[in-house]
Amino acid sequence: MATKRALITGITGQDGSYLAELLLSKGYEVHGMVRRSSEEKFERIQHLHGKIQLHQGDLLDQFSLAALLNLTKPDEVYNLAAQSFVPTSWNQPVLTGEFTALGVTKMLEAIRHTRPEARFYQASSSEMFGKVLEVPQTEDTPFYPRSPYGVAKAYGHHITVNYRESFNLFAVSGILFNHESPRRGLEFVTRKVTYNVARIKLGLQEKLPMGNLDAKRDWGFAGDYVDAMWRMLQQPQAEDYVVATNETHTVRELVEIAFARVGLDWEKHVFIDPAFVRPAEVDLLIGDPAKAKTKLGWEPKVRFKELVEMMVDADLERVKAGQR
Ligand code: NAP
Numbered sequence: 001m002a003t004k005r006a007l008i009t010g011i012t013g014q015d016g017s018y019l020a021e022l023l024l025s026k027g028y029e030v031h032g033m034v035r036r037s038s039e040e041k042f043e044r045i046q047h048l049h050g051k052i053q054l055h056q057g058d059l060l061d062q063f064s065l066a067a068l069l070n071l072t073k074p075d076e077v078y079n080l081a082a083q084s085f086v087p088t089s090w091n092q093p094v095l096t097g098e099f100t101a102l103g104v105t106k107m108l109e110a111i112r113h114t115r116p117e118a119r120f121y122q123a124s125s126s127e128m129f130g131k132v133l134e135v136p137q138t139e140d141t142p143f144y145p146r147s148p149y150g151v152a153k154a155y156g157h158h159i160t161v162n163y164r165e166s167f168n169l170f171a172v173s174g175i176l177f178n179h180e181s182p183r184r185g186l187e188f189v190t191r192k193v194t195y196n197v198a199r200i201k202l203g204l205q206e207k208l209p210m211g212n213l214d215a216k217r218d219w220g221f222a223g224d225y226v227d228a229m230w231r232m233l234q235q236p237q238a239e240d241y242v243v244a245t246n247e248t249h250t251v252r253e254l255v256e257i258a259f260a261r262v263g264l265d266w267e268k269h270v271f272i273d274p275a276f277v278r279p280a281e282v283d284l285l286i287g288d289p290a291k292a293k294t295k296l297g298w299e300p301k302v303r304f305k306e307l308v309e310m311m312v313d314a315d316l317e318r319v320k321a322g323q324r
Pocket residue numbers: 009010011012013014015016033034035057058059060079080081082083084085099123124125126175176177178179180185
């Protein structure tokens with residue numbers, strides 16, 4: 001069988017790095033789109049150097065997308081690139097809309113005109129459920145986004161469905177709930193906590209400022225979730241799927257488990273800083289991944305406590321080695 005080719009946007013991000021590893025292990029030729037920067041910071045994919053092919057492009061630049069599709073001729077396109085940090089979306093709502101919403105249309109248009117046979121995966125988000133209208137959330141739960149990021153993702157979701165229905169593209173939207181790993185960006189709550197717990201344990205700092213400890217999230221492991229993305233593109237029909245663990249935990253539980261892992265009492269170190277409280281909050285997320293289980297044969301392997309402890313252990317090693 002001919003080698004399959006995949007194009008990943010957002011390959012330098014958390015999910016992009018795990019997805020590239022997965023596709024390489026399945027024998028794919030992997031191409032990644034990267035933005036030009038004054039300094040190349042590709043830490044998450046350094047270990048894949050020589051195994052993947054990187055190309056410059058930007059979601060804001062329609063022609064760079066079409067050129068990349070012409071050059072790489074992918075069988076599968078995974079659109080993971082986005083402005084993905086919710087608080088930034090209130091400071092830069094227009095840019096978030098350009099990347100995270102219109103960027104999806106730009107990629108779909110490029111596919112439609114240059115590579116319509118390619119299968120397309122859109123990285124949709126549980127943030128679209130926002131002020132949830134149903135518990136747990138399924139593929140049929142209506143959206144009520146609570147941030148410019150959530151609004152932009154809802155647009156990306158609907159335009160993906162629309163291009164599937166209008167132009168018969170094989171385009172799917174994976175509605176993924178929060179997923180984390182030792183490669184998570186430092187500003188997201190899990191990694192912020194585990195990295196700072198490691199620093200506190202090693203005597204490098206004393207205190208940790210936090211926002212809303214009552215928020216609840218359905219947290220899974222990024223390594224498990226990229227497998228669901230791949231499975232969606234191997235199906236006979238293009239459909240949308242919720243990917244989640246069906247467990248929910250508060251930020252307070254996350255903090256408790258992380259500090260307990262290093263034998264510390266979180267209440268002696270954590271304080272609430274209003275700067276980290278959001279203008280509008282998503283209070284509760286819990287997904288029902290029944291469809292992914294039945295149709296994709298997908299189930300999460302790593303559970304919440306194991307995930308947090310894995311991240312604390314990894315950060316202890318990193319901080320000891322003087323790394324971030
Ligand atoms: P991430 O670590 O923040 O990575 C985002 C990636 O997008 C980076 O590679 C970034 O490149 C790239 N990017 C941003 N703007 C771009 C642009 N204009 N042109 C080209 N590339 C651009 O995000 P992640 O956690 O891996 O998430 C992957 C995707 O899934 C995102 O779309 C996110 O919104 C979505 N999602 C994530 C979760 C989650 O819990 N992780 C849940 C649901 C959905 P640079 O390295 O150059 O910045």
